[in-house]
Amino acid sequence: MMWLQIFITFLVVLIWIKIFKQWQQNKVGLVSFLIWFVLWLAILLVFWQPDITTYLANFLGIGRGADLIVYLSIILIFYLIFKIFIRLDKTDKLITKLVREDAIKNGEKR
Amino acid sequence: MKIFIIIPAYNEEKRIAQVLKELSVLPYEVVVVNDCSVDKTAEIVRNFQVTLLNHKINRGQGAALQTGNQYALSHGADIIVHFDGDGQFLVAEIADFVTQIHNGYDIVFGSRFLGKKSDVPKIKNNIIFPIARLVNLFLGIRLTDPQNGFRAFSKKAAQFVQIENDGAAHCSEISAKAFKNKLKIKEIPIFVQYHRFGQSFLTSRGRGQSGLQIIIDLLFNKITK
Numbered sequence: 145m146m147w148l149q150i151f152i153t154f155l156v157v158l159i160w161i162k163i164f165k166q167w168q169q170n171k172v173g174l175v176s177f178l179i180w181f182v183l184w185l186a187i188l189l190v191f192w193q194p195d196i197t198t199y200l201a202n203f204l205g206i207g208r209g210a211d212l213i214v215y216l217s218i219i220l221i222f223y224l225i226f227k228i229f230i231r232l233d234k235t236d237k238l239i240t241k242l243v244r245e246d247a248i249k250n251g252e253k254r
Numbered sequence: 255m256k257i258f259i260i261i262p263a264y265n266e267e268k269r270i271a272q273v274l275k276e277l278s279v280l281p282y283e284v285v286v287v288n289d290c291s292v293d294k295t296a297e298i299v300r301n302f303q304v305t306l307l308n309h310k311i312n313r314g315q316g317a318a319l320q321t322g323n324q325y326a327l328s329h330g331a332d333i334i335v336h337f338d339g340d341g342q343f344l345v346a347e348i349a350d351f352v353t354q355i356h357n358g359y360d361i362v363f364g365s366r367f368l369g370k371k372s373d374v375p376k377i378k379n380n381i382i383f384p385i386a387r388l389v390n391l392f393l394g395i396r397l398t399d400p401q402n403g404f405r406a407f408s409k410k411a412a413q414f415v416q417i418e419n420d421g422a423a424h425c426s427e428i429s430a431k432a433f434k435n436k437l438k439i440k441e442i443p444i445f446v447q448y449h450r451f452g453q454s455f456l457t458s459r460g461r462g463q464s465g466l467q468i469i470i471d472l473l474f475n476k477i478t479k
Contacts, residue, residue: 236420239311239313240313240317240420243309243311243313243317243321244309244313244320244321247287247308247309247310247321247325248307248321248324248325248328250308251305251306251307252300252305252306253306254300254303254304254305254306
């Protein structure tokens, strides 16, 4: 477990540096930065103190800590897929709008 | 009275010349929307006295039609007719649509199931149409032909009906918006001459054009809109 914990810590620190840089370069907002920071902090905590999840799980009426992590992960993944879908749809519509405007502006009349 | 014929075209080099030739003797303003064809469609269209609008990225038939509508409206169109570039529709029947708009209808849909007998491919008849009819039922569309690309708009109807579905499910979208906006709707019989290409269930001749994609679009748009 020790090696895995060290590996995860190393990975989380790398991710923190990456999102910190993105925040500094204004690629992500402060809220997004904090959400991702706290999320990876939570992941780090779970790897060093797995019992935390059991306390939380019991508090929420779920049997095991591992189950809680799976449930939360699924919710998070679905939420992210939904967000990506909305973003893709919006981008798609914008591309169509741009292509349309260009086509009308540069129409060839004979 | 300005009548615009909008022809969405994606890789139509084999048949579009014949369609444009037949249209050239009629008093219509023809607009071809080349949806980023990879063949010689654009070159062929340039040989005719028509307007050519080029999509730099393939966006689908619905997107091409809306591009044509916007262009026509901004150039003073009184009537807009949607027509296919693959020679499946009869040029002579355009006059029937125009007559109905003159009679006071806002939007006129062609139908393959009102008398004139078209040899509809089995995949459309047995899979796509039943699903489209079911979706149309939910959308409150009462038309005999659920997926027909031959239609005419009055200026008012074209302003009301903005096509947002880029793919082939725009047929249901247009009908739904026509019914929702309580436009005066008319269906008239048309004849459709099918060609072998372009009727595949899995492979697509353009964005959102395969049978499967039409079904996904139909179902998906019902859920998400």
